[in-house]
Amino acid sequence: MRRLLRVNLSSSVITKEDIPRKVAEAYVGGRGFCAKYLYDEVRPGIDPLGPENKLLLVTGPLAGTSAQAFSKWIAAAKSPLTDTFSRSSGGGDFGAWLKWAGFELIIIEGRAAQPVYIYITDGKYEIRDAAYIWGKTTSETQRLLKKEHGTKARVVCVGPAAEKLVRYAPIISGRRAAGRGGMGTVMASKNLKAIVIESDRNESLADPVEFSKLVRQQVKAMKAGLGYGVFKDYGTVQGLDYFYPVFGSIPMKNYRFAELEGWAEKIGMWPYSQITEKHTGCYSCALKCGKVRKISSGLYAGVSTEGPQFEAAWVFSGPTGCTDLDATLIANHLCCELGLDVISTGNSIGFAYELFEKGILTTKDTDGLVLNYGDPEPMLKLVEKIARREGIGDILAEGVKRAASHIGRGAEQYAMHVKGLEMPGYDPRARKAMGMNWALSNMGANHNYGWPQQEIGDPKPRLLDPVADEGQGDVIKYNHDSTAALEFGIACIFPSHHLQFYGLELMGKMLAAALGVPKLGSEDYLMYVGEKIYNLERCFNIREGFSRKDDTLPKRMFTEPLRGGVRDGEMIRKPDTIIDEYYDARGWDRNGIPTKETLGRLGLEEIEGDIAGFRR
Numbered sequence: 001m002r003r004l005l006r007v008n009l010s011s012s013v014i015t016k017e018d019i020p021r022k023v024a025e026a027y028v029g030g031r032g033f034c035a036k037y038l039y040d041e042v043r044p045g046i047d048p049l050g051p052e053n054k055l056l057l058v059t060g061p062l063a064g065t066s067a068q069a070f071s072k073w074i075a076a077a078k079s080p081l082t083d084t085f086s087r088s089s090g091g092g093d094f095g096a097w098l099k100w101a102g103f104e105l106i107i108i109e110g111r112a113a114q115p116v117y118i119y120i121t122d123g124k125y126e127i128r129d130a131a132y133i134w135g136k137t138t139s140e141t142q143r144l145l146k147k148e149h150g151t152k153a154r155v156v157c158v159g160p161a162a163e164k165l166v167r168y169a170p171i172i173s174g175r176r177a178a179g180r181g182g183m184g185t186v187m188a189s190k191n192l193k194a195i196v197i198e199s200d201r202n203e204s205l206a207d208p209v210e211f212s213k214l215v216r217q218q219v220k221a222m223k224a225g226l227g228y229g230v231f232k233d234y235g236t237v238q239g240l241d242y243f244y245p246v247f248g249s250i251p252m253k254n255y256r257f258a259e260l261e262g263w264a265e266k267i268g269m270w271p272y273s274q275i276t277e278k279h280t281g282c283y284s285c286a287l288k289c290g291k292v293r294k295i296s297s298g299l300y301a302g303v304s305t306e307g308p309q310f311e312a313a314w315v316f317s318g319p320t321g322c323t324d325l326d327a328t329l330i331a332n333h334l335c336c337e338l339g340l341d342v343i344s345t346g347n348s349i350g351f352a353y354e355l356f357e358k359g360i361l362t363t364k365d366t367d368g369l370v371l372n373y374g375d376p377e378p379m380l381k382l383v384e385k386i387a388r389r390e391g392i393g394d395i396l397a398e399g400v401k402r403a404a405s406h407i408g409r410g411a412e413q414y415a416m417h418v419k420g421l422e423m424p425g426y427d428p429r430a431r432k433a434m435g436m437n438w439a440l441s442n443m444g445a446n447h448n449y450g451w452p453q454q455e456i457g458d459p460k461p462r463l464l465d466p467v468a469d470e471g472q473g474d475v476i477k478y479n480h481d482s483t484a485a486l487e488f489g490i491a492c493i494f495p496s497h498h499l500q501f502y503g504l505e506l507m508g509k510m511l512a513a514a515l516g517v518p519k520l521g522s523e524d525y526l527m528y529v530g531e532k533i534y535n536l537e538r539c540f541n542i543r544e545g546f547s548r549k550d551d552t553l554p555k556r557m558f559t560e561p562l563r564g565g566v567r568d569g570e571m572i573r574k575p576d577t578i579i580d581e582y583y584d585a586r587g588w589d590r591n592g593i594p595t596k597e598t599l600g601r602l603g604l605e606e607i608e609g610d611i612a613g614f615r616r
């Protein structure tokens with residue numbers, strides 16, 4: 001029997017519930033449970049930062065087993081940044097510990113009257129006073145909680161930025177973040193500082209012999225995989241050396257350029273490898289993509305810190321035109337300590353730099369900071385100002401969409417976001433399936449929501465030309481559905497999708513052996529459930545008023561050619577054609593609403609009444 005823990009912080013009542021067999025069969029686990037419970041339990045129109053929002057923390061059926069890179073966890077809620085369905089996955093050990101404690105899902109509802117944390121151990125569940133850790137950084141919070149509960153405890157927590165309700169605060173575990181969409185902000189809005197789990201390793205598998213055989217197969221596939229050694233040695237920053245020269249897709253100076261003088265020599269896998277001290281990773285993952293590095297200058301000189309990963313390395317250099325390696329380490333460190341999503345933080349700062357260049361912001365607006373391209377000092381100050389909501393930081397803490405509307409004076413055209421979520425380190429004009437993946441995604445600009453590996457050489461279902469103006473719609477759908485399916489597992493997206501060491505087929509066999517449900521061994525069945533989940537998330541958004549009008553990119557992508565790099569001159573030329581292709585492949589109408597037949601085919605007929613009125 002699979003279980004969830006429901007914690008009502010308003011009433012202080014904690015209940016243990018069985019996940020109904022019907023739900024477990026229909027949604028498998030992980031992100032499937034997020035979609036089902038959020039759709040059923042979060043009413044449309046509620047304030048994401050009010051007590052009616054619910055925060056879900058979920059792990060997958062394979063967490064805590066010997067399977068490689070399957071112990072991730074997901075946080076899901078209605079996002080305070082986008083007002084859409086949102087999910088963000090985190091690493092470290094917490095997923096394994098949650099599973100060993102006997103749960104795949106925690107549902108947190110209501111709001112505590114005072115700061116609290118939740119403590120779970122040996123069948124006991126308590127809500128405890130968190131006054132002594134409120135206001136502390138994420139590392140200090142974890143240190144204090146481990147001091148109290150011992151080294152066998154694992155923690156997820158929020159930092160000071162979440163407590164200030166910065167709209168893009170993550171939930172942190174160890175040095176890993178469930179970063180996107182403000183899941184940490186939702187947690188802090190409930191006055192919940194942390195969740196602590198103490199548990200011992202245990203494993204319950206329907207067919208342990210078959211499962212062990214499949215894990216050996218998985219390890220063999222990883223070791224034989226193209227790029228295994230490079231990824232293990234250099235981590236995700238190795239992508240910088242590939243996407244900058246080969247794809248011309250690394251955005252510079254707020255998505256205007258694809259080149260920056262001196263950047264490739266100073267920000268790349270080789271410079272980072274020179275200062276890497278240690279490799280670290282999530283529970284049961286030989287890849288250990290986390291890299292511990294030492295800061296060599298400034299206030300934090302001598303501090304060893306994990307990171308930056310690809311996105312942080314880019315977002316704390318390209319958007320501000322900086323080529324200072326140390327500044328990327330410091331900014332990433334501050335984000336982890338204070339609890340800020342690196343992509344949204346760096347983008348908000350890059351947005352401010354461009355507004356300063358255009359004269360829309362002056363030193364009167366920036367508390368005296370001069371935001372000159374190439375100078376990392378104001379960038380580091382802005383990270384702290386955002387976390388404290390101080391001066392200009394208070395405006396940038398709202399995210400670029402809300403900040404632009406607050407600033408006015410034409411600032412909207414420089415706000416680079418999709419549905420309110422700041423964009424990752426790929427220029428949509430240089431990788432069009434990537435860009436349209438964001439435009440069509442349920443949570444806005446998230447690269448890992450349907451990463452188009454077909455632009456890089458994966459022939460399944462077919463190869464894509466990264467700069468083709470049309471013809472990607474069905475493949476974007478495939479990526480959205482297959483990612484939703486991988487997130488039942490919960491599979492880490494790197495080995496299973498980006499690097500293609502193994503995929504859904506092997507994950508399905510592992511799920512079948514672990515849960516004793518043979519039909520999970522069918523890739524077609526997993527894709528079917530992935531499609532169902534994707535549609536349910538879409539329907540969550542439809543009830544909130546989202547439709548075709550929101551499936552778009554910033555105007556700059558359609559009107560300004562990309563400048564520099566191998567994709568110089570590229571633009572998104574036929575967005576509506578790709579959107580129509582996608583809707584047709586999905587069985588949605590021209591407003592992006594699933595038809596009655598589509599809902600019936602996916603077993604979602606019970607929600608027909610909720611969305612029928614939005615069709616056209």
Ligand code: SF4
Nearest residue numbers: 069281282285289492
């Ligand atoms: S590849 Fe990296 S993020 Fe993925 S499970 Fe392994 S260590 Fe964690």
